[in-house]
Amino acid sequence: MKIQDILSQDCVWVEKNVLPKRKMLEKMAHLAAEKTGLSETVILDALIERERLGTTGIGRGVAIPHSPIQGLKKLYCAFVKSVPMDFEATDDNPVEFLFLLLVPPNAGADHLKALAKLSKILRNESALAEMKKSELPKELYKIILNNDTDE
Numbered sequence: 001m002k003i004q005d006i007l008s009q010d011c012v013w014v015e016k017n018v019l020p021k022r023k024m025l026e027k028m029a030h031l032a033a034e035k036t037g038l039s040e041t042v043i044l045d046a047l048i049e050r051e052r053l054g055t056t057g058i059g060r061g062v063a064i065p066h067s068p069i070q071g072l073k074k075l076y077c078a079f080v081k082s083v084p085m086d087f088e089a090t091d092d093n094p095v096e097f098l099f100l101l102l103v104p105p106n107a108g109a110d111h112l113k114a115l116a117k118l119s120k121i122l123r124n125e126s127a128l129a130e131m132k133k134s135e136l137p138k139e140l141y142k143i144i145l146n147n148d149t150d151e
Contacts, residue, residue: 003144
């Protein structure tokens with residue numbers, strides 16, 4: 001699996017407003033609903049339920065909100081670079097890089113492979129440093145693709 005198989009350039013954006021966690025999830029759900037044709041409410045409810053199980057803010061400025069979504073036909077991914085925001089991350093630091101991952105309920109191993117791939121990109125210090133400097137979705141997308149390695 002390559003990142004461009006699940007993430008398209010039009011699903012990368014920069015959020016310049018300080019948003020609380022719930023508002024960020026609402027915005028992500030809204031945009032995902034537009035792209036997938038599924039219910040914004042269904043997506044938001046699934047994301048909120050997942051966050052109740054434990055934060056998807058994995059630390060070091062990174063969060064990967066994710067959930068299975070009934071009716072979804074294929075994996076969907078979006079990336080947001082945000083002003084630093086409270087996302088209740090495990091290290092209590094603000095989050096500024098978020099990958100949203102929605103998966104069909106029967107995704108199985110693909111779900112885990114996608115999470116591992118996104119996590120690997122966001123653990124790459126040089127990729128994070130490049131992303132910190134960029135404010136353009138097109139550049140951010142290119143950085144993500146360039147750091148999608150199977151090494």
